[in-house]
Amino acid sequence: MAKxxxxxxxxxxxxxxxxxxxxxxxxxxxxxxxxxxxxxGYHFAYxxxxxxxxxxxxxxxxxxxxxxxxxxxxxx
Amino acid sequence: xxxxxxxxPENKVYSRPRLLDDNIMHYCPGCSHGVVHKIVAEVxxxxxxxxxxxxxxxxxxxxxxxxxxxxxxxxxxxxxxPALATAVSRLNPDKVVFTYQGDGDLAAIxxxxxxxxxxxxxxxxIIMINNGIYGMTGGQMSPCTLEGAKTATTPYxxxxxxxxxxxxxGNVVSILxxxxxxxxxxxxxxxxxxxxxxxIRKAFLNARAKKGTSFxxxxxxxxxxxxxxxxxxxxxxxENMFAHYPxxxxxxxxxxx
Amino acid sequence: MKGNEAIAHAAIRYGADGxxxxxxxxxxxxxxxLEALMPWETTGMVVxxxxxxxxxxxxxxxxxxxxxxxxxSSSSPGVSLMQEGISYLAASELPALIVNVMRGGPGLxxxxxxxxxxxxxxxxxxxxxxxxxxxxxxxxxEMADFVALGFDLAFKYRTPSxxxxxxxxxxMMEKVVLPPQRPRRxxxxxxxxxPWAVTGREGSRKRNVVTSLELDSAVMEKNNxxxxxxxxxxxxxxxxYEARYTxxxxxxxVAFGSIAxxxxxxxxxxxxxxIKIGLVRPITxxxxxxxxxxxxxxxxxxxxxxxxxxxxxxxxxxxxxSDRVPVCHFGRMGGIVPNPQEVLDALKKDFxxx
Numbered sequence: 068m069a070k071x072x073x074x075x076x077x078x079x080x081x082x083x084x085x086x087x088x089x090x091x092x093x094x095x096x097x098x099x100x101x102x103x104x105x106x107x108g109y110h111f112a113y114x115x116x117x118x119x120x121x122x123x124x125x126x127x128x129x130x131x132x133x134x135x136x137x138x139x140x141x142x143x
Numbered sequence: 144x145x146x147x148x149x150x151x152p153e154n155k156v157y158s159r160p161r162l163l164d165d166n167i168m169h170y171c172p173g174c175s176h177g178v179v180h181k182i183v184a185e186v187x188x189x190x191x192x193x194x195x196x197x198x199x200x201x202x203x204x205x206x207x208x209x210x211x212x213x214x215x216x217x218x219x220x221x222x223x224x225p226a227l228a229t230a231v232s233r234l235n236p237d238k239v240v241f242t243y244q245g246d247g248d249l250a251a252i253x254x255x256x257x258x259x260x261x262x263x264x265x266x267x268x269i270i271m272i273n274n275g276i277y278g279m280t281g282g283q284m285s286p287c288t289l290e291g292a293k294t295a296t297t298p299y300x301x302x303x304x305x306x307x308x309x310x311x312x313g314n315v316v317s318i319l320x321x322x323x324x325x326x327x328x329x330x331x332x333x334x335x336x337x338x339x340x341x342x343i344r345k346a347f348l349n350a351r352a353k354k355g356t357s358f359x360x361x362x363x364x365x366x367x368x369x370x371x372x373x374x375x376x377x378x379x380x381x382e383n384m385f386a387h388y389p390x391x392x393x394x395x396x397x398x399x400x
Numbered sequence: 401m402k403g404n405e406a407i408a409h410a411a412i413r414y415g416a417d418g419x420x421x422x423x424x425x426x427x428x429x430x431x432x433x434l435e436a437l438m439p440w441e442t443t444g445m446v447v448x449x450x451x452x453x454x455x456x457x458x459x460x461x462x463x464x465x466x467x468x469x470x471x472x473s474s475s476s477p478g479v480s481l482m483q484e485g486i487s488y489l490a491a492s493e494l495p496a497l498i499v500n501v502m503r504g505g506p507g508l509x510x511x512x513x514x515x516x517x518x519x520x521x522x523x524x525x526x527x528x529x530x531x532x533x534x535x536x537x538x539x540x541x542e543m544a545d546f547v548a549l550g551f552d553l554a555f556k557y558r559t560p561s562x563x564x565x566x567x568x569x570x571x572m573m574e575k576v577v578l579p580p581q582r583p584r585r586x587x588x589x590x591x592x593x594x595p596w597a598v599t600g601r602e603g604s605r606k607r608n609v610v611t612s613l614e615l616d617s618a619v620m621e622k623n624n625x626x627x628x629x630x631x632x633x634x635x636x637x638x639x640x641y642e643a644r645y646t647x648x649x650x651x652x653x654v655a656f657g658s659i660a661x662x663x664x665x666x667x668x669x670x671x672x673x674x675i676k677i678g679l680v681r682p683i684t685x686x687x688x689x690x691x692x693x694x695x696x697x698x699x700x701x702x703x704x705x706x707x708x709x710x711x712x713x714x715x716x717x718x719x720x721x722s723d724r725v726p727v728c729h730f731g732r733m734g735g736i737v738p739n740p741q742e743v744l745d746a747l748k749k750d751f752x753x754x
Contacts, residue, residue: 136158
């Protein structure tokens with residue numbers, strides 16, 4: 068059976084920590100940094116459970132700041 | 144599979160829109176404007192319109208839209224974008240002209256310009272973000288503020304006996320003979336984003352085909368103005384805004400003809 | 401033809417790209433004539449009756465942003481409504497032509513002629529530090545000629561210009577020689593002459609943005625300094641006026657537009673009585689011919705500023721002569737136009753028989 072491997076890149080300085088990507092992710096991959104902030108003081112999003120990513124791009128689509136890019140590999 | 148094996152150009156399935164500028168957007172965290180900007184940038188790119196699209200920016204939060212989407216822009220006075228678009232389109236019929244406005248700009252001070260551009264059937268796209276508030280000036284009541292909603296100028300909630308009823312702009316312009324396509328969309332979920340993108344794409348195609356005025360209303364959030372987190376704002380929008388502003392196509396002359 | 405009709409014919413012959421207007425007395429013939437001539441069938445000029453003067457001027461703003469030669473016309477109350485757009489045009493450094501065929505105010509006022517928008521036209525009118533190039537025609541011929549002049553100056557300096565006419569010259573019928581038909585500029589010419597214009601971001605060109613907004617105070621001050629440099633340049637190069645009988649004059653009349661012709665008749669009548677009066681007729685109300693008036697006033701005993709208003713241009717005339725010569729005003733209001741005898745009587749009362 069084919070297995071999907073996904074990965075996201077998040078431009079940390081562009082992220083405003085709005086949390087919408089975290090909510091949108093069906094696989095609970097993303098989280099906001101609990102302590103660390105970017106240069107503008109936002110708790111930016113990061114892939115906390117990156118192995119669970121299926122590359123569906125839901126996070127990227129709802130991201131208002133276009134800071135997420137998505138990659139996907141299907142291994143047959 | 145290792146992360147570095149996945150993150151390769153050939154595996155990319157979602158990119159930052161090419162026509163979105165590198166500037167960091169000034170919008171508040173979670174603002175719907177950003178998502179709609181992305182969609183507009185994608186549609187212009189995908190339809191090959193980057194040399195033909197001319198945007199008219201509003202006064203309001205989206206006043207700096209010209210800093211983000213990489214096409215030619217004119218920044219209008221408050222509410223006047225459809226008047227500018229009328230002239231730009233008539234004098235440059237080979238261009239695809241769109242306005243990008245908020246509900247305060249379009250449906251209060253710009254009502255006359257909107258109604259008459261729509262009734263003349265100008266070959267333009269009008270995109271209106273309906274978040275029921277004046278965001279830029281600090282969260283005052285707008286034409287689309289819901290009954291009971293608290294804003295800076297309705298601190299105890301909008302009262303219809305004092306402030307009148309919230310305006311369903313899409314429904315108003317849909318009865319005008321010059322509009323060919325009127326739709327109400329949202330961008331709070333992936334499904335909604337897909338539908339909104341299809342709507343904006345259709346609107347741009349209508350303008351290119353000179354079918355008349357296309358009006359795309361996007362029900363959006365203003366978490367700063369609403370004083371809620373972006374996530375709560377989405378929920379509040381689903382529970383309250385959609386009841387008064389139901390999503391979906393209101394008019395499509397392609398289907399009725 | 402009427403002055404208003406001359407404006408319409410001249411606009412087409414200039415090769416104007418667009419006219420956006422709204423009916424208001426006493427200038428509706430401009431729009432009516434254009435609609436009757438149907439220039440969209442010949443030169444391709446766009447003509448549109450807008451839903452208001454507010455929309456008209458903002459259509460002009462949009463059209464001008466694309467580098468097109470666009471214009472509007474109205475009369476005083478309508479031009480008040482346009483002030484927002486005019487300020488934006490000035491701030492965005494856009495060329496455009498605005499015609500004001502003045503009627504009496506304030507408020508809804510009267511449909512009869514007046515010159516009471518002098519302050520509004522020459523001192524800015526809308527918000528912010530700006531000027532329009534203001535041309536004051538006194539004949540139907542000048543109504544026609546100033547269309548091309550107004551457009552040419554607007555494009556030369558990237559600033560809106562205004563023809564400040566009045567109900568008399570708008571409605572008056574005279575013979576007029578219309579200019580030959582000029583072709584409208586091509587898209588290539590516009591791109592070459594107006595590289596700032598919003599024409600679609602082609603190839604590797606950076607996007608053009610026409611805006612009057614700048615939140616960085618340092619940049620906004622620089623923008624304003626640039627506007628002011630342009631205004632100084634216009635003041636240096638573009639002052640226009642007509643001087644008559646000034647060489648030997650004992651008295652001077654300063655008047656603009658239609659009333660200047662009535663004053664000229666008064667001056668010629670006075671010569672028969674042995675009273676030597678000269679006339680300076682400012683053609684550009686901004687930039688104002690300060691030097692010409694100062695020069696003409698060198699040897700006179702008094703200056704009468706004749707205007708169809710309560711006294712507006714008189715402030716600039718006084719500035720020109722710095723109180724070295726007594727300056728009096730004569731004018732009628734409410735739409736009443738004085739005759740030559742009234743003008744002469746006023747001059748005699750103020751300076752000769754006092």
